[in-house]
Amino acid sequence: MPSTKTTAQAFDEFDENLKLDPRERARAEVTHREITALLTLKGVIVSAFLQGSFARKTMIAPLRDIDKVVVLHPDLRGLSPDEVMSRIESVLRVAYPKATFDRSRHALQMDFGKESFYFDTVPAWEGTGSDDDVMIANRDSGGWDRSNTRTLIRVVSDRNQATGGAWIHQVRMAKQVGKHLLDGVVPGLHIESWAYIAVAGALPHDEALARILEHGATLIGGRYTEPTGVEVISDRLKPDVVAMAKPVLQSAATRAREARRLADAGDHNEAIGIWHQLCGDCFPEAEIQDASSALGRSFHAGSITSSGTVASSNAGAQRSQPMRSWRLR
Numbered sequence: 001m002p003s004t005k006t007t008a009q010a011f012d013e014f015d016e017n018l019k020l021d022p023r024e025r026a027r028a029e030v031t032h033r034e035i036t037a038l039l040t041l042k043g044v045i046v047s048a049f050l051q052g053s054f055a056r057k058t059m060i061a062p063l064r065d066i067d068k069v070v071v072l073h074p075d076l077r078g079l080s081p082d083e084v085m086s087r088i089e090s091v092l093r094v095a096y097p098k099a100t101f102d103r104s105r106h107a108l109q110m111d112f113g114k115e116s117f118y119f120d121t122v123p124a125w126e127g128t129g130s131d132d133d134v135m136i137a138n139r140d141s142g143g144w145d146r147s148n149t150r151t152l153i154r155v156v157s158d159r160n161q162a163t164g165g166a167w168i169h170q171v172r173m174a175k176q177v178g179k180h181l182l183d184g185v186v187p188g189l190h191i192e193s194w195a196y197i198a199v200a201g202a203l204p205h206d207e208a209l210a211r212i213l214e215h216g217a218t219l220i221g222g223r224y225t226e227p228t229g230v231e232v233i234s235d236r237l238k239p240d241v242v243a244m245a246k247p248v249l250q251s252a253a254t255r256a257r258e259a260r261r262l263a264d265a266g267d268h269n270e271a272i273g274i275w276h277q278l279c280g281d282c283f284p285e286a287e288i289q290d291a292s293s294a295l296g297r298s299f300h301a302g303s304i305t306s307s308g309t310v311a312s313s314n315a316g317a318q319r320s321q322p323m324r325s326w327r328l329r
Helices: 007-018 022-041 051-057 083-094 150-162 167-182 187-196 205-219 239-264 268-278 291-300
Strands: 045-053 067-072 100-103 108-111 116-126 134-138 141-146
Touching: 007 167, 007 205, 007 268, 022 045, 022 067, 022 083, 022 116, 045 051, 045 150, 051 067, 051 150, 051 187, 067 134, 083 100, 083 108, 083 116, 083 134, 083 205, 116 141, 134 150, 150 167, 150 187, 167 187, 167 205, 167 239, 167 268, 205 239, 239 268
Parallel strands: 067 116
Antiparallel strands: 045 067, 100 108, 108 116, 116 134, 134 141
16 A cells, blocks of 8 residues: 655664763763763773763663773783772762672673663773774783774765765664664674675665665675774674574565565555565554555566565565466456
């Protein structure tokens, strides 16, 4: 049936639904500045900056994890990663007595509760090379690992500018598909890496998302780097994750391309129905197709979409056979 909204309008709604709550984002940024000021005042760090998807603006709602790097004060030189984290934790525990703390390989986590956000604070030293890399804590080795996180932020920002500001929105959309279809088992940076390869210029949202899924389906299980081209992050994915994700991505890519054909043919409601199934409830639902509309399209040799509706065009997954009325011989 004809839709009262276009696919582009549905994607605009989808985009809005993925954005972080501006009040939560502002509160997180204020907390980041407070933590930085406190640790600086106590002589633990000299500076700090946000990193990760929050900093790159590719995080989807709800806001939960925030990554920040803290550049340590020279007086802490010689301490191990765990000793440095203990110094940081001792300061933050006093200021935030209700927060809970934990540690990962690289970060000290300070959690404000399940209904709020948490900070993964990564201790680091400035690198000594001509670049602006940092040396981040590694509790497993007891040493410090080189990280080009600042370069990654710049590279992503440059790509976003090259697409007229659309790229970060399209990455969020792809991440939502990964969350909905794969339960988030593929980390977000992998999806950003596929998007960096797939989308280099301005594209409509539906075409960009179709390309990201197509590239993801092809790339996963192979070799690819993160957007800076330095680290081969494909090696991080476990074989069982690849085995589970690849057929799902292949199916999603096929259906996304079908939705693109339907939209181009003017069957927006049918395209919206497919995108809703791929993206979940964050994406608007299609209008319900009544039986008479479906039957009428069948008579006129439309096509059956992968979501089970009948399109007026032949752009669906399965061509509908022309029908004719019964007649007496």
